Amino acid sequence: MKKDSNERTYVSILMLFPLLISPVERYIGEHPSIYKAYTYIDIKADKANIWQNVTRVRAIKNNEDKGWLTNSLGFPRPISAELNYNGVGGYRKAIFDKGLVFHEQVTYYQEERKMRFTIKANPHEIPSTAMDEHVVIGGNYFDVIDGTYELEKLNSNTYRLHLYSHFKLTTTFNFYASLWADWIMKDIQNNILQIIKQRAEAK
Template sequence: MAQDLTPSPAPASAEAPPTDATAGDGAPAPRAATPMDSRLLWIAPALGAIYGLLIRLGAAWFGPWLRSHGYTHEVAGVMSGGFLVLTPVVMGMLTIHARRREGCSWLFACFGPWIATFMMLLGSMVTLLEGAICVVMMAPLFLGLSSLGGLLMKLLQTLWDLRGRFVGAVAVLPLLALLVEGPMAQADAWQSIRQTVVVEAPPARVWQEILDARGIRPEEMPHTFIHLIGVPRPVEGLHRQRADGEVRESRWERGVHFLGRVTARTEQREIAWRYEFAPDSFPAGTMDDHVVIGGRYFDLGETRFLLTPLDGGRTRLSIEAHYRVSSSVNLYAVPVAALLGEDFVQALLALYRQRAERPDPRPAALARAGD
């Protein structure tokens, strides 16, 4: 009788070979990438950016809305720790949480939130919530803190199975911080900048250029970072004698104008003034409200020019400028203001040096100034 060569079925108790759903050790195997995963690489940051824009709107409208409903305490605004610190941290956390099912690497947890940050900052400019000056000032802080939030969420996901209630509680933290931070007094930090340049011209020549700086052309100002991000350039600065004393009338681009009341003057040696700003000194749209000079968060004090004669008909020209920064995040705001202020002062020194060293177009006026 012929032998049956048909293989017998495997016993029911035999272990099945690994499939796509399981690995050899029984653990779930990594799922193959799909087009949806690629889209989620952008969807997750987009959700973080939308959240950041909503909190930006809330930081501006939350206080007035509460006051209209009888809330009498002060509510912190955009220049607060609740917005500038907590918002980017939570943006990073939400960006990584949105990819919890697909998972992400530690590298993405660190730099993925940057996509959300750039989208949020760009959206703030497109919707006119912020101008270029504020966006540039906020960008380094937001990028660093969003990375911190992303890494923190990645760490928490490796330790616990986070539920929706936890994420919801985290999302409202910036708005709650605005309420708590509001009654706290903002710190006023008075700072000073002193820069010096040597001018190949006598003090009388330099003095004349300081008192009569008219017709400043854009090409006379060096290319500086502060003007690149949108701060108007000076157009003229003229000293006039009025009934109430000597003043310096300053005009900048885009209709900016203000006074400097002279507080000290030693002919061809020293002159100082303290700024005075009118309600229309900065027309709407010329500078962001959060960095407008003479406003709640930033102000200029006294500016002093010092001229020291040197050998060979040269002059050491120094500018000493005092300014105030007022915010809940002065640890970050003060060095940023110092960076921008030094950039502006260096541009002024370069302007006066260039003008004083060129052939004098006003010999008669200069001769009178030297008498």
């Protein structure tokens, strides 16, 4: 919100929209919809080094965390991730602060090429003070289904690392909520990609 010299208040229509449609929400009804968040980054490093940072993300320092949107919203920040086995059936535990943990099971694996995994967050593991109920992952409104890393060779010393995920929304205004969910998911993914890039290129 901003005020000019005449004390007039301007509020973004994006923020006001839920209030405008709230009287008709009960007539719409909740329905689940699946969305995709896609991101990528170009990295100048050898593929073995890149892939090592994909499968196993060592502890992330505060100054490495560049998730401006999620930090502004108070969303849990990433801490680390560890894959116990490089192959189908491998278990990857992605740890965020505030008690958020993603339990990831590898469903497709191609060494230094592609990894797809299911994602599950158990709401009962997340402290009630960590998130608003509308954005609790695995809750009644918002859930993340799966994720995929894919490494593409661009030239002799540059690779493009793709990261995309599918998430589900169950609200009375998915078309609006999906904008925020997409921004949040892409912010999380871009943050992780930047960390992988920085570490791979540094080595």
